[in-house]
Amino acid sequence: MPPLDLVLQLIALGLMTGAGYALLALGLTLVFGIMRLINFAHGEFYMLGAFATQLLCVHMGMSYLVAVPLAALGVGVIGYLISLVVIAPLTRQHETAMLLATLGLAYLLMEGVQILLSGEPRNIPTPFQGSIFFLGPIFFTGQQLLTFGLCLTTSLLAAWYVEFTPGGRLMKAVAQNRIGAAVCGINLKAIYNWTFAIGCVLAALAGATLGANSAIYPSIGQHMVIKVFIVLILGGMGSIPGAIAGGLALGLVEALGGGLLSVEYRDGFGYLLLVLTLLLRPQGFFGAGVK
Amino acid sequence: MGGIRNLAKALAVAVGMSSVALPVWAQESVRIGVTMPLTGNLAFDGQNAVNGMEIAVDAVNDAGGILGRKVELVVLDDKSNPEEGVNAVKRLIADEKVHALATAMTSSVGLAQVDATAGRILHVVVMASAPAITEKGYKNVFRVNTTFASKEQPLLDTIRTRVKSVAMLATNDDYGRGVVDMYKKAWEGDGPKIISEGFVQMNETDLLPYLTRIKFDQPEGLMLSLMSSQLATAMKQAKQIGLNPQVIWTSGGGINPTLLKLGGESVNGLMASDNYVPASTAEANQLFLERLAKRYPDDPAQLYHAVAYDAIMVIAQAMNAAGTADDWQKISEEMHKVSYDSPRGPLTFDEKGQVALEPFLVQVIDGKMVEAK
Numbered sequence: 001m002p003p004l005d006l007v008l009q010l011i012a013l014g015l016m017t018g019a020g021y022a023l024l025a026l027g028l029t030l031v032f033g034i035m036r037l038i039n040f041a042h043g044e045f046y047m048l049g050a051f052a053t054q055l056l057c058v059h060m061g062m063s064y065l066v067a068v069p070l071a072a073l074g075v076g077v078i079g080y081l082i083s084l085v086v087i088a089p090l091t092r093q094h095e096t097a098m099l100l101a102t103l104g105l106a107y108l109l110m111e112g113v114q115i116l117l118s119g120e121p122r123n124i125p126t127p128f129q130g131s132i133f134f135l136g137p138i139f140f141t142g143q144q145l146l147t148f149g150l151c152l153t154t155s156l157l158a159a160w161y162v163e164f165t166p167g168g169r170l171m172k173a174v175a176q177n178r179i180g181a182a183v184c185g186i187n188l189k190a191i192y193n194w195t196f197a198i199g200c201v202l203a204a205l206a207g208a209t210l211g212a213n214s215a216i217y218p219s220i221g222q223h224m225v226i227k228v229f230i231v232l233i234l235g236g237m238g239s240i241p242g243a244i245a246g247g248l249a250l251g252l253v254e255a256l257g258g259g260l261l262s263v264e265y266r267d268g269f270g271y272l273l274l275v276l277t278l279l280l281r282p283q284g285f286f287g288a289g290v291k
Numbered sequence: 292m293g294g295i296r297n298l299a300k301a302l303a304v305a306v307g308m309s310s311v312a313l314p315v316w317a318q319e320s321v322r323i324g325v326t327m328p329l330t331g332n333l334a335f336d337g338q339n340a341v342n343g344m345e346i347a348v349d350a351v352n353d354a355g356g357i358l359g360r361k362v363e364l365v366v367l368d369d370k371s372n373p374e375e376g377v378n379a380v381k382r383l384i385a386d387e388k389v390h391a392l393a394t395a396m397t398s399s400v401g402l403a404q405v406d407a408t409a410g411r412i413l414h415v416v417v418m419a420s421a422p423a424i425t426e427k428g429y430k431n432v433f434r435v436n437t438t439f440a441s442k443e444q445p446l447l448d449t450i451r452t453r454v455k456s457v458a459m460l461a462t463n464d465d466y467g468r469g470v471v472d473m474y475k476k477a478w479e480g481d482g483p484k485i486i487s488e489g490f491v492q493m494n495e496t497d498l499l500p501y502l503t504r505i506k507f508d509q510p511e512g513l514m515l516s517l518m519s520s521q522l523a524t525a526m527k528q529a530k531q532i533g534l535n536p537q538v539i540w541t542s543g544g545g546i547n548p549t550l551l552k553l554g555g556e557s558v559n560g561l562m563a564s565d566n567y568v569p570a571s572t573a574e575a576n577q578l579f580l581e582r583l584a585k586r587y588p589d590d591p592a593q594l595y596h597a598v599a600y601d602a603i604m605v606i607a608q609a610m611n612a613a614g615t616a617d618d619w620q621k622i623s624e625e626m627h628k629v630s631y632d633s634p635r636g637p638l639t640f641d642e643k644g645q646v647a648l649e650p651f652l653v654q655v656i657d658g659k660m661v662e663a664k
């Protein structure tokens with residue numbers, strides 16, 4: 001039997017990492033729920049968020065807490081422009097056209113950063129990385145608590161926005177029936193651009209916080225996007241509570257599996273959970289039933 | 292139309308100028324095919340290696356080229372993927388008609404590539420350090436990096452005397468598994484007890500669960516055979532969570548400028564072994580550093596530059612001695628006779644085509660890599 005303290009610590013670590021996954025999955029699930037688009041470039045916006053934060057901190061001398069929202073906003077603007085130029089014009093094409101466009105976009109962004117800034121790994125200088133807090137025998141790093149808090153607030157904000165604001169209702173209308181919404185005079189392209197930009201802001205926030213736990217380099221998004229695809233399928237595509245639950249579940253399974261059973265099969269435990277979910281509840285924890 | 296005419300004029304001027312600046316080369320150039328990871332998480336290391344080869348090409352060309360012919364590189368991306376690496380060398384041989392190959396950052400790529408080029412062309416494996424690469428008996432295959440077996444030796448001997456129990460965390464690839472296997476075999480019986488071993492994916496960024504597990508096991512020594520970016524993270528997080536074994540070391544060659552920059556204070560005390568210290572005052576190294584600083588002022592010199600540089604230098608020397616750039620058998624014979632003063636010290640090849648260089652212990656002290664005492 002592994003010591004209880006170890007198990008508790010691993011659970012804490014899993015929940016913290018899971019919150020990061022959830023934050024990243026939130027943007028992806030929003031874009032999927034409303035635009036019916038699987039955004040393959042989502043990981044690259046995570047990477048952009050991390051790099052933008054790093055550049056603002058190191059080259060502009062900003063403090064980390066100022067740089068994070070600025071970077072997220074900047075990536076949101078980039079996302080809006082990309083949607084305006086690349087994604088929205090494809091709305092009348094078959095759905096796969098948008099999907100393929102995001103795949104191309106992913107490589108363009110990754111290679112672009114590689115060429116412009118080099119592939120040299122770099123650190124995001126965060127004041128929270130060095131700090132550590134204890135709850136009984138269990139530790140949390142400051143950076144983990146920040147990510148966790150940010151995940152909690154942004155997911156509540158996102159849920160509130162979609163449910164209770166006029167803009168959110170427009171989004172919901174498009175999600176429920178895009179042709180119906182268009183007939184009622186809703187500007188589909190405007191909603192798409194807006195949604196895509198919000199998705200990018202959320203990805204960038206995840207990159208700025210989760211990315212600061214380790215070194216960043218242009219291909220970090222590729223690894224993360226696979227993880228959040230798993231999160232989405234676990235939680236249910238397009239569901240906000242699903243993204244949270246899926247993220248936490250994946251974080252937990254990875255930490256416990258990797259820490260107690262086998263390091264090398266850590267990713268495997270995530271896939272195992274994925275396969276089990278697909279077998280037992282294919283619509284995910286919070287997904288609507290299969291029509 | 293004016294635009295096109297201006298462009299044509301500009302091109303004519305450019306061509307005119309370049310023909311003044313360059314010496315006239317006899318015949319067609321000697322082409323050396325290169326594959327390195329230029330995308331993915333080893334892209335930075337791969338680019339450093341290519342830069343090292345470029346300055347070697349400059350050095351060779353400045354000295355008259357190979358047999359009076361200009362040398363040039365044909366560089367392809369192997370993405371540190373064995374399949375891509377094999378496709379790349381096939382393309383270099385068949386389509387690009389290269390005269391020799393200098394390839395491979397990772398052992399997985401190198402192992403796959405040498406099977407594909409066996410008996411076809413002179414093939415110098417650059418970084419990939421799995422011993423098996425030069426153990427296959429291919430007459431055309433040479434390696435300018437030391438094997439991890441030889442590079443690990445000073446560590447195997449020293450750490451055995453210092454601790455009784457160790458934990459090991461390594462990358463989940465041929466290299467990481469090979470290194471851990473070596474320690475297990477060498478220490479079997481009377482050596483330190485290996486109480487846990489773990490293999491992490493190369494792109495894994497979250498190492499806290501494993502480090503936490505290791506902390507609970509309380510080993511006296513900890514080996515972290517990880518990529519620079521992971522190693523820097525692991526060292527920081529280990530300090531942070533209070534994982535302080537008596538000795539922390541990384542596998543041979545693991546201490547480099549990238550790690551020192553990323554890790555900062557947290558990598559102080561880290562041990563490794565190596566056969567290249569960039570600060571070496573040897574004349575060959577000073578010359579190499581000068582060339583590097585001139586062409587790539589932003590690159591702090593590291594092992595990748597030096598080893599890749601040597602690959603091109605020995606190919607040039609062997610081809611010049613053999614009097615041919617095409618007959619790999621003749622060139623291979625000359626490779627065995629190569630005696631060359633490398634930035635890493637005097638360099639020769641053994642009968643298997645493996646470079647012979649003595650490794651020594653190194654350690655990070657005050658943010659710098661120095662020879663350990």
